[in-house]
Amino acid sequence: MKKFSLKGAVQENEKFKQEVEDTQTKEFKIELEDIASIRDKVIPYKRKILWSVLKNKDNIEPYNYIENDSLSFISTKIIDDSCTNCQICYRICPTGALSSNTKFSLINFDPLTCVKCNLCHDVCEPDSIHLQTKLSTEVFAGTQKKTLIKFESKRCNECGNHFTYKGGELICPRCETEEDESYALHNISKTGGLNF
DSSP states (O other): OGGGSHHHHHHHHHHHHHHHHHHHHSOOOOOHHHHHHHHHOOOOHHHHHHHHHHHHSOOOOSOOEEEGGGOSSOOOEEEOTTOOOOSHHHHHOSSSSEEOOTTOOEEEEOTTTOOOOOHHHHHOTTOOEEEOSEEEGGGGTOOSOEEEEEOOEEEOTTTOOEEEOOSSSSOOHHHHHHHHHHHHHTTBOTTSOBOO
């Protein structure tokens, strides 16, 4: 009951202000356990049960549309052309609802494993991932992932890794950045002459 007195309220307010100040000066770090849990891609147990029931259900017909906002446990997404294929969205997805292939040439989405945490939306710098406004009940009967976007994938001439090719030289963005930094460091232009 002390919190409800004037003195208690003042003390709680001071305590709150101190906690805010502490969080502003505190340096946030991602611990190894956090990274490991992100890599685990664990589907919650209740979600596994729901998933099993829906996948084993007979055909759900006729298909209807539901407002996407009215369901908290499932969603349908779209990715627009502003996507750079930075790979962060499907790497951070805690359940593996977003995924790719070995060449990183597409992004797949499984609505039944999506827990609507919106982490993919939060990390997408070009804001390319969006929720569709309507959800078809067909997703409850679907057993395949939906391909949201495809990319032309090529192998980098420098490092040999696959990257999203958008024309020009066959060099990935990482190697291109390293090359630019090297030229700048040694004060050399890309045409081969020295810069003075």
